Amino acid sequence: MFSVTVTSLLIAVPILWALRAFYRLFLHPLAAIPGPRWAAITSMYGGWYDLRAGTDYTRKIIKLHEQYGPVVRTFPNQVHILDMKSYDEIFKTGSKFHRADNPIYANPVMEGSAFNIREPSAARMRRGIYLPFFSRQSIQQLEPLIQKQMLKFLDGLERKPAGSVVDLTMGFKCMTADVIMEYCFKKSLGFLDAEHFQHSLILALDNWFKELPKLWYFPNVQIFMFHAIGLLPEKTVEKIVPVMAGTMWVKKQCSDRVRELLEAEDVGTTLKSSNRSMFANAISIMPQTGATRITEEQLGSDAYLFFAAGTDTTSNTLAFGTWYLVNNEEARRKLKKELQDYIPNARSDHLRTWQELEKLPYLSAVIKESLRLGFGAVHRQPRVAPDSDYAVHGYTIPKGTPISHSTPAYHLCDTYFKDANSFVPERWLEASTDLEHNMVSFPRGPRSCIGQNLAYAELYLAFAYMFRRFDMKNAGTTAEDMMWTDCIVPVTKAHLKVKLTPVSE
Numbered sequence: 453m454f455s456v457t458v459t460s461l462l463i464a465v466p467i468l469w470a471l472r473a474f475y476r477l478f479l480h481p482l483a484a485i486p487g488p489r490w491a492a493i494t495s496m497y498g499g500w501y502d503l504r505a506g507t508d509y510t511r512k513i514i515k516l517h518e519q520y521g522p523v524v525r526t527f528p529n530q531v532h533i534l535d536m537k538s539y540d541e542i543f544k545t546g547s548k549f550h551r552a553d554n555p556i557y558a559n560p561v562m563e564g565s566a567f568n569i570r571e572p573s574a575a576r577m578r579r580g581i582y583l584p585f586f587s588r589q590s591i592q593q594l595e596p597l598i599q600k601q602m603l604k605f606l607d608g609l610e611r612k613p614a615g616s617v618v619d620l621t622m623g624f625k626c627m628t629a630d631v632i633m634e635y636c637f638k639k640s641l642g643f644l645d646a647e648h649f650q651h652s653l654i655l656a657l658d659n660w661f662k663e664l665p666k667l668w669y670f671p672n673v674q675i676f677m678f679h680a681i682g683l684l685p686e687k688t689v690e691k692i693v694p695v696m697a698g699t700m701w702v703k704k705q706c707s708d709r710v711r712e713l714l715e716a717e718d719v720g721t722t723l724k725s726s727n728r729s730m731f732a733n734a735i736s737i738m739p740q741t742g743a744t745r746i747t748e749e750q751l752g753s754d755a756y757l758f759f760a761a762g763t764d765t766t767s768n769t770l771a772f773g774t775w776y777l778v779n780n781e782e783a784r785r786k787l788k789k790e791l792q793d794y795i796p797n798a799r800s801d802h803l804r805t806w807q808e809l810e811k812l813p814y815l816s817a818v819i820k821e822s823l824r825l826g827f828g829a830v831h832r833q834p835r836v837a838p839d840s841d842y843a844v845h846g847y848t849i850p851k852g853t854p855i856s857h858s859t860p861a862y863h864l865c866d867t868y869f870k871d872a873n874s875f876v877p878e879r880w881l882e883a884s885t886d887l888e889h890n891m892v893s894f895p896r897g898p899r900s901c902i903g904q905n906l907a908y909a910e911l912y913l914a915f916a917y918m919f920r921r922f923d924m925k926n927a928g929t930t931a932e933d934m935m936w937t938d939c940i941v942p943v944t945k946a947h948l949k950v951k952l953t954p955v956s957e
């Protein structure tokens with residue numbers, strides 16, 4: 453009896469698989485869309501790239517566009533588009549497209565946070581709580597909190613013996629992590645105090661990002677494991693899955709800080725104040741925005757989202773930008789000259805503000821070029837048209853089909869940026885509006901990046917003062933080390949190591 457069942461299965465499974473493959477190749481609504489045959493047949497075509505060390509499907513998709521054109525079928529039921537007109541339609545203000553039902557937006561660690569909300573009106577309500585406090589004006593008001601952590605970072609570097617080799621990948625991560633927590637709660641987690649910036653929790657965050665591709669292909673296994681691990685005692689988790697222990701610890705810090713604020717007497721009665729943290733301000737205006745239904749747990753998850761989204765993104769742009777600069781003497785010389793003229797006293801405790809630094813043309817060009825080639829986020833951002841089919845380049849994509857666009861595909865494409873793979877800040881000095889428009893580091897539209905202004909403030913302060921205060925030389929980092937793979941944020945093979953020497957005034 454048992455052997456008959458096994459035999460039937462051995463025959464039935466390949467037949468069903470072959471029938472499904474036939475349907476996907478010839479009868480599926482996406483059958484006419486060009487792309488590799490294996491990508492149309494099985495999602496494990498993408499997995500073959502995403503799940504092996506040192507490769508990823510996002511980079512492969514860029515190559516597929518060269519071969520197949522602007523619309524490519526990348527999964528049995530998903531397409532990827534490289535066409536600015538389509539990007540504008542999907543990512544415009546008021547766009548009806550919304551986030552696809554995709555494991556990228558179902559990470560169990562982010563459960564309850566704004567990131568995992570797909571439904572547009574719920575997302576709008578949740579984002580509305582925080583958006584006022586990430587406006588340009590709010591960032592300028594709370595800039596002293598950013599500057600405090602920036603100075604701590606710079607002064608820490610200065611105390612190292614001249615010529616020290618510094619792991620700047622980790623240094624930038626510790627700095628951005630402390631800035632975002634200072635901004636959110638006026639209380640950093642003290643990552644900058646770690647010796648040589650090798651903080652175990654920042655390393656755990658890095659490892660957590662590295663695990664993400666597994667979640668995309670085996671979401672149920674990952675979600676089950678996450679909940680199962682959550683039932684174990686803290687000490688056991690620390691021993692067997694340090695990645696999770698680190699993440700859970702940071703999440704707990706976020707939740708504790710939110711609870712402290714909710715329990716504080718003045719919250720809900722005091723008006724917005726420039727002296728208070730972002731979360732204190734956000735919580736105090738919640739009753740007026742009608743957002744009081746948000747739970748303490750959801751606020752804690754949002755705090756963790758800000759921590760994760762605000763750390764590795766900006767720090768990656770800083771690390772990549774520094775990498776390009778240490779290898780480009782001409783650009784470094786021009787930047788230093790501009791900074792020396794504008795910041796006569798490099799070690800003053802009163803830093804030039806973001807608004808002041810924005811006036812510097814070469815610094816601004818360096819930052820734009822760093823954002824262009826130094827990706828903060830590299831993932832495919834799948835969206836769906838909920839109500840009607842989407843017509844593009846003569847193809848019809850049925851409503852509900854995930855349509856992805858990804859930042860590197862645009863930024864590395866010679867159609868949009870001449871000599872796209874080279875670091876050329878000068879391209880921004882006489883930039884046309886087209887060039888500005890082709891930059892899609894921060895998505896536009898209803899799910900734009902909430903932290904964009906904070907990221908700019910950090911980039912201006914860090915690039916200006918790092919290159920004003922220090923001479924930097926590459927300390928053996930290779931282009932191979934800086935190769936990234938898509939883990940939502942780019943994760944490089946190895947870290948950026950730089951020899952730092954403080955400059956005399």
Ligand code: HEM
Nearest residue numbers: 566567761762765766769828829833893899901902903907
């Ligand atoms: C160079 C720096 C940064 C880049 C390139 C960047 C890029 C992005 C991208 C591409 C997304 C869209 C994700 C998607 O829809 O799939 C996003 C969303 C988001 N970003 Fe950023 N980001 C940066 C810095 C920051 C910072 C400093 C914060 C700190 C608060 C932040 C907070 C967020 C949040 C909360 C979201 C989710 C918005 C939502 O779900 O509606 N980002 N960012």
